[in-house]
Amino acid sequence: MKVLLKGLLSVFKLRKIYALFIVSLSTLPVISAQAEIQLSGEIKQGGLVIGKTHTNDVVTLNEKVLPVSKHGDYVFAFSRDDKTQYTLTITSPTGTVETQTFTPEKRDYKISRVEGISKKIMNPNKKANIRAGEDRAEMVKVRKISSDLTDFSQGFIAPRSSRITGVYGSQRFYNGIPKNPHFGVDYSGQIGAPVTAPASGTVLLWVPDMFYSGGTLVIDHGHGITSNFLHLSASMVKAGDKVKQGQVIAKVGNSGRVTGPHLDWRMNWHKVRFDPQLAMKIIPFK
Numbered sequence: 001m002k003v004l005l006k007g008l009l010s011v012f013k014l015r016k017i018y019a020l021f022i023v024s025l026s027t028l029p030v031i032s033a034q035a036e037i038q039l040s041g042e043i044k045q046g047g048l049v050i051g052k053t054h055t056n057d058v059v060t061l062n063e064k065v066l067p068v069s070k071h072g073d074y075v076f077a078f079s080r081d082d083k084t085q086y087t088l089t090i091t092s093p094t095g096t097v098e099t100q101t102f103t104p105e106k107r108d109y110k111i112s113r114v115e116g117i118s119k120k121i122m123n124p125n126k127k128a129n130i131r132a133g134e135d136r137a138e139m140v141k142v143r144k145i146s147s148d149l150t151d152f153s154q155g156f157i158a159p160r161s162s163r164i165t166g167v168y169g170s171q172r173f174y175n176g177i178p179k180n181p182h183f184g185v186d187y188s189g190q191i192g193a194p195v196t197a198p199a200s201g202t203v204l205l206w207v208p209d210m211f212y213s214g215g216t217l218v219i220d221h222g223h224g225i226t227s228n229f230l231h232l233s234a235s236m237v238k239a240g241d242k243v244k245q246g247q248v249i250a251k252v253g254n255s256g257r258v259t260g261p262h263l264d265w266r267m268n269w270h271k272v273r274f275d276p277q278l279a280m281k282i283i284p285f286k
């Protein structure tokens, strides 16, 4: 009996250690378990992760080479429903290889159902579809850009100090049909209220009248990280302008297809849409 108890206890202890290990991997900000791999951010669906290494190291994420800045900064992100198992590999110029394997933690998103939506809203006309397609093509083009800016490494601050009225990942069902999930963070605000830059960067695009998103501004923070601001009434900046973190860049509006004025802030790592609220939790490296 005593022996059996002892055995059970040691199993329990092992479990506890295992649980601690899992926690340390999944509830970041993490300074990685392996000494050399330094990551900040949450390994979670919709999460953004920034890494720090030596400038001449080669960093790959599942065989895809990630650009490393001259200060050793690199970045990657996980999409809303990402279930991929990733292996991050860092190879030094001398051939030392370090790896870390992880799977983004699963999240539950807010789901709501709306019945009795009119046909007109459900099915926009042909002309509208063409315009929306052109807008999309323009956005696809800017998301392919991978500049060597490293502004993402400074971390991100809220573009407004107002209330958050919509969150990343939430999804509506209209008359039982699932709509695209909401990928932005919505902030309240009246028309003309200021929008500030969450991080420094360069303006990639300003279009005052996209079909769905209305006044749309895109800022490049480097390495494929962009901020997108939707439904704006005005922009104080134009394509090519440099902006500083905290600088007023635009004004809240109700342009495009919205029910009222608000700011919708979205973030991308190239095609991957991640959660700006997780990005704001990142603690930058010194």
Ligand SMILES: [Zn+2]
Pocket: 166, 182, 184, 185, 186, 263, 264
């Ligand atoms: Zn929104």
